[in-house]
Amino acid sequence: MLSCVLPIVLVVFSNVVYQICAKSIPDEINPLASLTITYSVGAVFSAVMYFVLNRNGNLFQEYCRLNWVPFVFGIVLVGLEVGWIYVYKAGWxxxxxxxxxxxxxxxxxxxxxxxxxxxxxxxxxxxxxxxxxxxxxxxxx
Incomplete structure (x- = not known):
């Protein structure tokens, strides 16, 4: 039961904070410039968490298992992020x-x-x- 509930709690909590952040991007900054920082922080955090959760992990071996998905996912995520920022800039x-x-x-x-x-x-x-x-x-x- 806990293994089903915790991921949803993480998604809901993260989504709430996500929406607050997207709405709080200053009007003066270009959303894409802001996202360069967002994704840099995300990349560093992902790498740190990979090693925290996989003590003897080898990130480069993991990269050998990649397919097309992370590349397309990255492009789609930028569209999602900038879309939300523009939604809020439009006054929603x-x-x-x-x-x-x-x-x-x-x-x-x-x-x-x-x-x-x-x-x-x-x-x-x-x-x-x-x-x-x-x-x-x-x-x-």
Whole structure:
């Protein structure tokens, strides 16, 4: 049970701090310039945590196992980060932006799961899509 709950707690906590940080980027700085620091800190922190959690680990051996994913993931993460910064610079409230994004993401991922991962597309999920869309109408009134 704890192994299922802790990762979700980490994701929720990190997302809350993430949204606070994204909304707090000063208007005077170019978001991409800010992200150079963000990713430098992230790279150093990732390396430190790798060695903390893998006492005898060999980071270069790990790199030999890479495929295309970390490279595309890096590009996509920049798009995600700069997108959020621009969302807040455009004036979206934290409470609304996250809900709207999450609702559209949930709907999109239902279809991604069905198309790419052969996850079943049940009537419950289809009805859920309409409930989510109705919720978006209500939250944006």
């Amino acid at each position: 409230p934290v409470s609304t932006a996250s809900v709207v994004q999450s609702a559209f993401l949930a709907v999109a991922l239902i279809f991604v799961g069905w198309l790419f991962y052969k996850e079943p597309l049940s009537w419950n999920k289809i009805v859920g899509v309409f409930v989510v869309l109705a919720g978006l109408v209500l939250i944006n009134r």
